[in-house]
Amino acid sequence: MKKWLSTLALVGAAMFAFSTAPAHAEGEVALDRAPDNADNFASLQHGAQLFVNYCLNCHSANLMRYNRLTDLGIDPKEIQANLLFTTDKIGNTMSVAMRPDDAKTWFGTTPPDLSVEARARGKDWLYTYLRSFYRDETRPTGWNNRVYENVGMPHVLWALQGIRTAKFETETDEKTGEKVKHFAGYTQVTPGTMSPVDYDSAMADLVSYLSWMSEPAQQTRKRLGVWVLIFLGVLSFLAWRLNASYWKDIK
Structure with missing residues (x-):
């Protein structure tokens, strides 16, 4: 019973943390379908590596233990040597050292636990979100996101994707006469270490891992x-x- 209550609490916390975005932000952006790599161990292993290196600095996964990564075919010694950054025991959960109060001061909100985020948001939402960051100097972090407008999270994967800006066009609505801003594409300012195709593939791996982590026995x-x-x-x-x-x- 306690486990179920804990899971429900984390889902609620994840949804609340994102509730500050405008209600229309998600509805206006068409979500891209995330590739299904659920049976691809190489993809899941790469996703786990990306998660530990880029996500686990701020986001915890308190319902997941490091030793569950052996289910993906990762050797315990490899986990100990290359993936065990936040603790010294392979049986511990994926927690973070950053204090919630500090996170709220830096980002405006406490980063949600990602244990069940894929079940709360859906794979397509996460896949589109991770590929929709753009440079926005008006934001405190210097970044914005089309799927989640005015998000407090910076683009931690910018070195892989490179720096992009978003182009918007303003049109007048014929019925209401109001000016409406429409997205008109991205402009690549500086290249990343990955090509656009490779970056999309990496995000598919990361989302596949997040989906697996939300229910390892799926x-x-x-x-x-x-x-x-x-x-x-x-x-x-x-x-x-x-x-x-x-x-x-x-x-």
């Missing part, structure tokens, strides 16, 4: 569900034929 559950449905189908057929056999001589 694939097992789905495979087991298929066998359960097959069993129920066979059992239903046998029950139907047995029922017909019992009642065949009764008119």
Whole structure:
């Protein structure tokens, strides 16, 4: 019971942390479909590496233990040597050293725990969000995001993607006469260490890992569900034929 209450609390905290964005921000941006890499261990391992190196500095994952990464085929020694940055024991949870009060002072809000963020937001939202940052000097962090307007999070992956600015065009609405701002594309100011294609692929890996982390037993559950449905189908057929056999001589 406590585990379920903890999970619900984290989902609520994640949704509350993002609630300061304008209500129209998500509805105006079409979400890109995230590639499905749930069965690709190489993709999930790369996503775990990106998460530990770029996300775990500010965002915790208190429902995930480092030793669960062995489910992705990562050797415990490799976890100890290359992925264990926030603690010294592989059995500990993925917590962060940054204090919530400091985070709120620096970013305006406490970064949400990402243990179940993929279930709260959805893979498509996360995939589009991570690829929609642009330079905005009017913001305290110097960055903004089309999916989450005026977000407090800086673009921590800018070195990989490079620096981009967003182009907006202002048009007059024929019905209301009000001026409406429309997005007209990005302009690449400086290149990143990754090409646009490679960056999109890396974000797909990161989102796939976040989705796996939100429910590590997801694939097992789905495979087991298929066998359960097959069993129920066979059992239903046998029950139907047995029922017909019992009642065949009764008119």
